[in-house]
Amino acid sequence: MKKEVTVSWAGKMTFIGEAASGNTLTMDAGKANGGLGLGHSPMDLLLMGAGGCASIDVVMILQKGRQELVDCVCQVSGTRAEEMPKVYTDIHMHFVVSGKDLKEASVKRAVELSMTKYCSASLTLAKAAKLTYDWEVKEA
Incomplete structure (x- = not known):
């Protein structure tokens, strides 16, 4: 495509x-x-694109699992090389998922599926930078 x-x-x-x-x-x-x-900045858009792509996956997976989701926030940080072309060397994605009686295992599965199988933006960036992620669940 x-x-x-x-x-x-x-x-x-x-x-x-x-x-x-x-x-x-x-x-x-x-x-x-x-x-x-x-x-x-174009470099900020790279991080936003990865965060948006992954968040779409997480929300879709949790909704399909009939989890009562209220919010999903992905905080993305990137460390760039000191010298030109100043590429991202490390990217970390922190998901804050809020809902009513959310199952930790469901959130973990959704984030891991996104980050290892579905999120094409993150997986593309992972070919150039070390990509790490974590999550937290909040009761809404």
Whole structure:
């Protein structure tokens, strides 16, 4: 399956990304790098994409397991190399899953399935960086 997006320059160091769906987002290098501070950095978007992809999986798996889910938050942190091209060397994903009478084993299974089998964004990044993850369950 081929995916295509378009990235268009909007002046300074600001760019507009557009998906085939027509949805857009603003990317910016930041004021320190000649940008306007109007959007997300491309490197932040890599982390957000992985967090979003994995969270979708976790929610879908828990819903299919009839867990009473109230919230799912994925906190993603990345450590970048000091020298160019400053790639991510380590990425950690921490899932905070809230619900009513959630089973710890169900949350563990959902996170592990996402991170080892389903989340294409995270698994792509794991080919370039050390990817770790954990989770916590909160009663809502």
